[in-house]
Amino acid sequence: xxxxxxxxxxxxxxxxxxxxxxxxxxNIYSYRQAYLLEPLLNxxxxxxxxxxxxxxxxxxxxxxxxxxxxxSPADLVMTVxxxxxxxxxxxxxxxxxxxDTLQNNIPQNLRHPDGKWFALTTRGRLIYASKERVxxxxxxxxxxxxDEKWDDRICTRSGKHPYNIALFSSMxxxxxxxxxxxxxxxxxxxxxxxxxGGDRDQIKAIHAGECDIAIGNSYYYGNMLNDENQxxxxxxxxxxxxxxxxxxxHINISGIALTKSAPNRDNxxxxxxxxxxxxxxxxxxEANTEYPANPSVxxxxxxxxxxxxxPDDLSLQEIAENRSAAVxxxxxxxxxx
Amino acid sequence: xxxxxxxxxxxxxxxxxxTSKRWLITAAVTTAIVALPVLSVLILALFPEENIWPHLxxxxxxxxxxxxxxxxxxxxxxxxxxxxxxxxxxxMCDFPGRKFFEWAMLLPFAVPAYVIAYVYTSLLDxxxxxxxxxxxWFGWRNAADYWFPEIRSLEGATLMIGLxxxxxxxxxxxxxxxxxxxxxxxxxxxxxxxxxxxxFRVVLPIARPAIAVGLSLxxxxxxxxxxxxxxxxxxxxxxxxxxxxxxxxxxxxAAQIATTMLAFVVILVTLERYSRRKQQxxxxxxxxxxxxxxxxxxPRQFVCVAxxxxxxxxxxxxxxxxxxxxxxxxxxxxxxxxxVRNTLNSLFLSGTAALTTLIIGVTLAYSRRLHxxxxxxxxxxxxxxxxxxxxxxxxxxVIVPLAGFDNWVDGILRDNFGVSSGLLLSGTAFAxxxxxTVRFLAVSAGSVESALQKITPSMDMAxxxxxxxPGNxxxxxxxxxxxxxxxxxALVVFVDCxxxxxxxxxxxxxxxxxxxxxxxxxASDEKLAHSALPALIxxxxxxxxxxxxxxxxxxTRAIS
Numbered sequence: 001x002x003x004x005x006x007x008x009x010x011x012x013x014x015x016x017x018x019x020x021x022x023x024x025x026x027n028i029y030s031y032r033q034a035y036l037l038e039p040l041l042n043x044x045x046x047x048x049x050x051x052x053x054x055x056x057x058x059x060x061x062x063x064x065x066x067x068x069x070x071x072s073p074a075d076l077v078m079t080v081x082x083x084x085x086x087x088x089x090x091x092x093x094x095x096x097x098x099x100d101t102l103q104n105n106i107p108q109n110l111r112h113p114d115g116k117w118f119a120l121t122t123r124g125r126l127i128y129a130s131k132e133r134v135x136x137x138x139x140x141x142x143x144x145x146x147d148e149k150w151d152d153r154i155c156t157r158s159g160k161h162p163y164n165i166a167l168f169s170s171m172x173x174x175x176x177x178x179x180x181x182x183x184x185x186x187x188x189x190x191x192x193x194x195x196x197g198g199d200r201d202q203i204k205a206i207h208a209g210e211c212d213i214a215i216g217n218s219y220y221y222g223n224m225l226n227d228e229n230q231x232x233x234x235x236x237x238x239x240x241x242x243x244x245x246x247x248x249x250h251i252n253i254s255g256i257a258l259t260k261s262a263p264n265r266d267n268x269x270x271x272x273x274x275x276x277x278x279x280x281x282x283x284x285x286e287a288n289t290e291y292p293a294n295p296s297v298x299x300x301x302x303x304x305x306x307x308x309x310x311p312d313d314l315s316l317q318e319i320a321e322n323r324s325a326a327v328x329x330x331x332x333x334x335x336x337x
Numbered sequence: 338x339x340x341x342x343x344x345x346x347x348x349x350x351x352x353x354x355x356t357s358k359r360w361l362i363t364a365a366v367t368t369a370i371v372a373l374p375v376l377s378v379l380i381l382a383l384f385p386e387e388n389i390w391p392h393l394x395x396x397x398x399x400x401x402x403x404x405x406x407x408x409x410x411x412x413x414x415x416x417x418x419x420x421x422x423x424x425x426x427x428x429m430c431d432f433p434g435r436k437f438f439e440w441a442m443l444l445p446f447a448v449p450a451y452v453i454a455y456v457y458t459s460l461l462d463x464x465x466x467x468x469x470x471x472x473x474w475f476g477w478r479n480a481a482d483y484w485f486p487e488i489r490s491l492e493g494a495t496l497m498i499g500l501x502x503x504x505x506x507x508x509x510x511x512x513x514x515x516x517x518x519x520x521x522x523x524x525x526x527x528x529x530x531x532x533x534x535x536x537f538r539v540v541l542p543i544a545r546p547a548i549a550v551g552l553s554l555x556x557x558x559x560x561x562x563x564x565x566x567x568x569x570x571x572x573x574x575x576x577x578x579x580x581x582x583x584x585x586x587x588x589x590x591a592a593q594i595a596t597t598m599l600a601f602v603v604i605l606v607t608l609e610r611y612s613r614r615k616q617q618x619x620x621x622x623x624x625x626x627x628x629x630x631x632x633x634x635x636p637r638q639f640v641c642v643a644x645x646x647x648x649x650x651x652x653x654x655x656x657x658x659x660x661x662x663x664x665x666x667x668x669x670x671x672x673x674x675x676x677v678r679n680t681l682n683s684l685f686l687s688g689t690a691a692l693t694t695l696i697i698g699v700t701l702a703y704s705r706r707l708h709x710x711x712x713x714x715x716x717x718x719x720x721x722x723x724x725x726x727x728x729x730x731x732x733x734x735v736i737v738p739l740a741g742f743d744n745w746v747d748g749i750l751r752d753n754f755g756v757s758s759g760l761l762l763s764g765t766a767f768a769x770x771x772x773x774t775v776r777f778l779a780v781s782a783g784s785v786e787s788a789l790q791k792i793t794p795s796m797d798m799a800x801x802x803x804x805x806x807p808g809n810x811x812x813x814x815x816x817x818x819x820x821x822x823x824x825x826x827a828l829v830v831f832v833d834c835x836x837x838x839x840x841x842x843x844x845x846x847x848x849x850x851x852x853x854x855x856x857x858x859x860a861s862d863e864k865l866a867h868s869a870l871p872a873l874i875x876x877x878x879x880x881x882x883x884x885x886x887x888x889x890x891x892x893t894r895a896i897s
Contacts, residue, residue, distance in 0.1 A: 027847055033858045033859075033861065033862050034850075034858060035858055035859075036862075053847035053848050054847060054848060055764075055845060055846070055847055055848075055849075056842070056854075056858065057842040057843050058842070058861060059579070059582070059583055059729055059839075059843070060729055060732055060733055060736075060842070060843035061843070063588065063733045063736060063843075064736050064740075064763075064764075064843060064844075067736045067737055067740035067741070067763075068736075068740050068743075068744075068760060068763055068764070069740065069744050070744075071743060071744055071747055071757070071759050071760050072760070073759070073760065073764065073847070083584075083586075087586055090586075158570050160580055160584060162583075162584070165584060193487075194487075194489075194490075194570060195570055196489040196569065196570040197458070197462075197489065197568070197570075201462070201464075204462075204463075204464035205463060205464060207464060208463045208464040208468075208469070208479075209478065209479035210463045210464075210479070227866075229666070229866065233464070323584065323586075324584075324585055324586070327580065327584040327585055328392055328396075328585075331392070331396035331397050332396055334396075334397075336570055336572060337400070337572070
């Protein structure tokens with residue numbers, strides 16, 4: 001009796017999710033939260049009638065895609081960090097595409113040379129400085145974070161977080177391993193507390209007076225301004241675009257790639273094109289206060305107010321290649337302790 | 338371990354000899370299937386991208402190890418103290434609110450560790466309301482003016498995990514205390530032992546197998562916790578594992594760390610079993626003899642209330658109230674018609690997994706009772722290994738055989754018939770139920786096994802000599818006697834599945850949310866307040882089975 005019950009339940013469980021059918025659909029594996037994609041995907045469906053299906057996870061999607069092989073239902077992978085998307089290229093899971101719309105909309109430095117991925121938005125890794133305790137112009141570069149004058153005054157999240165790893169990788173690309181390690185040691189010595197929490201927590205810590213300077217992505221600041229309970233904390237800090245007058249501010253991307261096995265290839269490319277067009281770029285960037293990848297689209301009102309960003313034109317590929325060195329450096333410097 | 342049990346086998350040869358191999362074969366096939374994901378991880382461990390150990394040994398490994406051991410020792414201490422003290426008080430003492438605490442002690446179990454960690458951080462960190470109020474009150478200006486314990490620390494993580502996991506110990510200890518014959522206690526007292534001395538010399542040793550099961554569940558869950566230690570930046574082996582996997586892109590290296598952790602768990606469990614290898618207890622449970630609870634003096638009653646109240650306040654009431662507060666403030670932004678569907682998804686998956694896990698657990702434990710061979714014991718352990726691995730790693734272990742099977746079937750069909758079957762199992766709810774079963778089988782198989790061991794084999798022999806088959810004996814004799822254990826095991830698995838996050842994220846079908854994944858969506862984007870409402874629903878949905886669970890345990894014994 002119980003066995004039968006269980007068998008029925010399991011059979012029902014198998015039937016529950018309707019497998020994606022072959023037409024009128026696009027299937028997405030996403031490292032980005034589904035609720036952030038929703039407005040875009042709705043707009044896409046309105047315009048084309050094509051339905052979209054999403055699985056969101058922060059790890060394991062590359063493994064899932066790889067093991068599912070030629071039968072994988074996934075057409076597209078969306079990521080929020082260059083290293084995640086580069087991993088797909090290295091494992092040969094994504095297909096390069098030549099497409100005029102995409103190539104016209106996305107500048108060359110924001111896409112893979114063979115079209116294996118395209119950036120959709122960029123975000124700067126900025127310095128948050130206390131309006132009260134840090135003079136304007138007192139800090140202007142990443143390099144200065146290691147200055148003794150900031151001793152016991154800096155907060156960051158874990159050095160192992162992908163956003164910090166990408167920043168450190170870009171430092172390695174510019175200064176070499178040895179100089180970067182020295183810099184990272186200096187930064188570690190200046191920390192006011194053990195690295196912890198997320199980027200928002202660093203802003204809160206500045207507001208609370210625990211530290212004067214922090215490193216964080218631009219959109220966390222924007223999202224805090226949009227949240228009335230967190231606005232006060234956000235308003236206590238000033239955004240600094242590091243190295244704006246020099247090589248430029250380190251940026252990371254959120255991007256998209258077509259899988260090799262894509263069963264709905266045409267629809268998928270249609271979605272990629274749609275996402276690169278001004279209309280979607282506007283929604284996408286605004287929803288999370290990021291910078292649109294398409295240069296013809298202006299950032300949202302709030303983001304524009306922060307001032308122009310001068311992005312470091314270091315190739316993202318190079319940043320991805322230094323990742324492993326950066327991770328090991330964080331261990332050697334014992335950054336997180 | 339083997340000696341005593343083989344003696345038992347020798348004493349009761351009938352059981353094994355008169356039983357067909359059917360149970361053994363069923364158990365072997367089940368074990369083979371259930372062990373597939375763990376085996377897949379072991380195989381992945383053979384193919385690392387690069388040798389991770391030199392770097393780890395030179396840098397972080399010593400600290401990972403020390404931190405992990407400290408965390409496990411701390412959590413073990415907290416869960417044992419809270420779990421045993423409250424279980425004993427609630428079972429054996431009379432004090433105001435005792436009936437309420439019987440089930441209320443279990444409430445923190447409904448709170449996922451990652452949720453309680455978020456909540457306490459928002460309350461206690463420098464920018465939180467507690468410290469802000471203290472600064473206003475005492476006129477402190479900044480962190481340099483005063484000292485406050487750091488919540489994001491090893492100690493903080495120990496406390497958070499301990500607070501939500503002690504119910505494992507409480508639950509199993511209480512069931513064991515209830516099953517103990519009161520006459521044992523009376524005998525000890527009449528021989529001149531104090532109540533305290535009797536507790537340590539008689540009650541605990543008898544309850545030890547059950548407590549060991551509870552504690553090993555606690556420790557495995559601690560070892561595999563990622564949400565809390567990641568959020569608190571506590572560097573355990575699990576943190577190192579994910580660093581190796583995600584940051585260094587070395588899945589094989591990560592699998593090696595997982596394998597090391599697995600070996601550690603196996604050694605721990607084996608040692609515990611070895612240390613009580615000479616023990617063998619059978620107690621025909623005696624429902625007729627009621628437990629006589631102690632009548633306590635006022636101050637002692639007060640102590641009992643405090644012992645029970647403190648963990649409930651900090652493990653449940655305070656976090657739930659904070660979530661409630663956020664949920665209220667952000668209600669308009671977070672209310673969403675999908676909640677109903679997400680809740681149903683969670684309930685359905687957890688219910689199916691609980692039932693499956695229970696059936697397999699009973700099958701394995703009973704097969705072991707019928708065929709107490711070395712091979713069967715190994716199978717029993719093998720089938721429980723899923724719990725000793727972080728959920729995300731296990732998820733990859735689930736993908737490997739399922740996708741392998743799907744592509745194999747598809748390949749045959751394509752080659753011979755020119756049609757494609759696509760993916761049959763991967764990315765379906767089946768994959769999720771399978772993963773939950775593999776992960777939580779240890780919970781049901783372990784508790785059923787330990788409860789079965791307490792039923793004297795003479796019961797089996799009586800039934801069998803009256804002509805009943807092993808299956809019939811199980812249905813007519815054992816299952817009714819195990820009713821309390823079975824319900825408890827199923828409900829523990831149910832609540833665990835409701836909270837399960839990492840494997841669900843990776844394995845779920847398209848557009849499929851459970852309450853846990855829905856919470857994670859927002860929590861992972863640093864929007865705790867928006868996730869408060871669904872988090873509260875997870876907690877509330879967990880409470881109902883908890884109350885049922887507690888009632889079913891009490892019902893197993895008429896209490897005067």
